[in-house]
Amino acid sequence: MSGGWNTIESDAGVFTYLVEELGVKDVQFEEMISLDADMLKQQAPIYGVIFLFKYPTNEPRSNEPRDGSFDHAAAENLFFANQVIQNACATQAILGVLLNRKDILIGGPLEEFKEFTQAFPAELRGEALSNSELIRTVHNSFSRSSPFIDENTRVATEEDDVYHFIAYTSINNTLYEIDGLQPAPISHGACTDDEFADKIIPVLQNRISRYPAHEIRFNLLAMVRDLRLRAQEFGDSEALTAEERKRQEWEYENELRRHNFVGFAHQLLKEVIRKKLKDGTYEDWIKDAQDKSKKRIDERMKGKGGDAMDIEY
Template identity: 40%
Template sequence: MAEANTGAGSMEEPESSWCLIESDPGVFTELIRGFGCTGAQVEEIWTLEVDAFRHLEPIHGLIFLFKWVQDDKPAGRVVHDRSDIFFARQMIQNACATQALLSLLLNIRHPDIDLGHTLNSFKHFCQELDPVSRGICLSNEEKIRTVHNSFARPELFELDTPDAPSEDDDDDVYHFVSYMPIKGRLFELDGMHEGPIELADIGQDQNWLQVVRPFIEARMQRYSVGEIHFNLMALVSDRQRYYERQIQLLVHQPSPLSHTERQAEIAKLRTFVTLEQEKKRRYRQENQRRRHNYLPFIVEVLKQLGETGQLMPIYEKAKKQAKEQANQEQACNSPKNEANQEP
């Protein structure tokens, strides 16, 4: 699923524009790596039940994709007096995926995560700027934009009109926002607003995921029944590193577990490490496929089929099969003939 085409301000020139980004944990995890940040990854969340998150802790923030509507009212108070929160306005179309991710990364203070040179330098440069100026700097940050645009979908044809769809178009548009706890309070970070949105206090004994749940559910309920175009992802510490650290602790430090129990736990953790390695391999493979331009190959195949007279027979066969399938579905969905009904 792609992000919203909802940037503020005018569209940049084509060479400096930002592409749409798919809402996928593999894509966001590679964005993190591309920015030079280590120790973090993104996982998809399928439920808002807090117990379902236990295996991913620590969870540093959530990224939520939803259908964007104009004049979306904030669910809490927009704050302007929090200099300790890094917040940037969205000043360019299609940038909300990267902005949602950076809103989390640039506000995290955790030993697991190293921002790296690019993000540390950007944060330091923009630290004293206002949100609009930060947004302008982000729009023109070449390294970040290049990583973002590495997921641009290949285009077969160049259009004469570079204007992006607006909110007046019939197509649905989607938007990414972030949620995270900062110093005992829950914030929504959305570049379409003027500042961070303070949603609630987080009690000492509360899991912040319990606090954020009703806000996400409330946003979902604003839409019509049957609307399922939502996606929720969590920014977490690198799971492979986490499991490897747990193994090292069991190997080198005293443990209340017996030798047999300890070996069983180590074996389980090594299985988790292998699964994480396989996941990273799969992400790399999927992202390579996303970047590969298959269009010239498809065009050439269609051209060769046309020249050898095979294209139209394939088309007619497919057309016939589609019609038969439609007739079968119609027959299955229509009421039974009264004469065939049981008394």
């Protein structure tokens, strides 16, 4: 295997263009800002959801999941791959939905990968996924560029917050949780596509309820049919325009993610400092910046009752 896997953001635009780069047709992601079944139904048809959460690294291992039950037979009959490499969980969760849905046009490359790994056990499927040049290259193309940290050289410690992506989808009228860190898919009971929105919300709420009340770092993305198609079918030009504008914004943001601007910012700052020194205004410029910073901090502390721990820098 050559090359590593970088972390990518839980972002609707990132995930939408990622699946398109893999050859998938007519699929997009929508961020869900609340756990509301009616809001989720508005995005129908829903192929599944991708859930990001803080992984409980100190939780003891168990022979059974805390919710649902392992379906070891499904691990052989569905596409289920163990996660064998760090940072691949986002794409692996996405594939856990894509490769198990018959109503998605996944395209030639993923069809070939699915057929190639069909007879593999879960661990070998994970190895095949991590060694896929196409999947790894597309995944890494959506990682943020950074000149400071090599994701492959830093080992996480117990003090680090570790986040993990998993998928939920209805397969063969059963609600499955697809998590590559588990030994098998987790069944949460009978669930048709029409029932998915109503049945997934309690599962997620139950999972979140085990975290402290102050823990809010969760993210939920719904994998849905391209909303532009629905707008076209209903002749809703306003909705179509809004969706096209959203795509343009996503494309712009993804281009920014592929570049780091540290070198540019450094050079710009050097030029500004050179000009200030030449004009003799450098000291005044620094003092003015310090005064403005102090004023912002004072205003923020006043607004938060003087609690300096709440200040964000």
